[in-house]
Amino acid sequence: MEESLPSFAPSASWEVLRRRAELLASLRRFFDERGFLEVETPLLCRDSVVDVHLEPFVVPLPAEEGGLRYLQTSPEFAMKRMLAAGGEAIYQVTRAFRRGEQGRWHNPEFTMVEWYRVGDDMRAGMALLSELADRLLGQVPRECCYAEAF
Numbered sequence: 001m002e003e004s005l006p007s008f009a010p011s012a013s014w015e016v017l018r019r020r021a022e023l024l025a026s027l028r029r030f031f032d033e034r035g036f037l038e039v040e041t042p043l044l045c046r047d048s049v050v051d052v053h054l055e056p057f058v059v060p061l062p063a064e065e066g067g068l069r070y071l072q073t074s075p076e077f078a079m080k081r082m083l084a085a086g087g088e089a090i091y092q093v094t095r096a097f098r099r100g101e102q103g104r105w106h107n108p109e110f111t112m113v114e115w116y117r118v119g120d121d122m123r124a125g126m127a128l129l130s131e132l133a134d135r136l137l138g139q140v141p142r143e144c145c146y147a148e149a150f
Contacts (some may be wrong), residue, residue, distance in 0.1 A: 023136060027113060030135050034128075036089040036115060041078035043095060049073040055099040057108070061144060071097035075114050083116055091115035 010017070028038065047069045049056050057071040075092050082090055096112045102149075118127070125145070132139045 008129060025101070026136055027093065027132075031091045031115065032078075034089070036091045036119070039079065039082060039087070039090045041075045041082075043072055043096070043097075044069045045072060045078070046070075047077065050077050054135050055145055057097050067081040072080075073098050074112065079114060079116055083118060088118075089115075119141055 006110070012020075016119075031038065044059060046069060051073070054073040056073050059069045059071060061067060061069055063104065075094050075098050079090060079092060092115075093111065093112060095109060095115050097109050099108060102108050115128075117128075130140045130143075145150070
């Protein structure tokens, strides 16, 4: 009986990969047009996550290389350090890693976008997110209260 070899083809179709690339390009244009600076922060750090409900992946290193490191669950901490150092409007499209979140709709490694703008309050953040949804999805989401959403 002939043994089947594993497929080395990507799990996503070329059409999905093209659409993803277009989505990311549109996302970057959106933030660039609004004066945000794209930044990049480390994925592997000495410090762990700032949210107690998120579990990071631990990467052991030899003691002479500093011991343990953590794959970041989000770029939040590093980006807020950038704001404290004088950044005003920044965004990042990055990989993030979270243990304990695996299943049909969750992969422990995923792509996320995070942004911050000094002076924005919750309403400004909601307005920006509505504009972003309209740009990427072609529709503005309906506003609802937290209790209604969950």
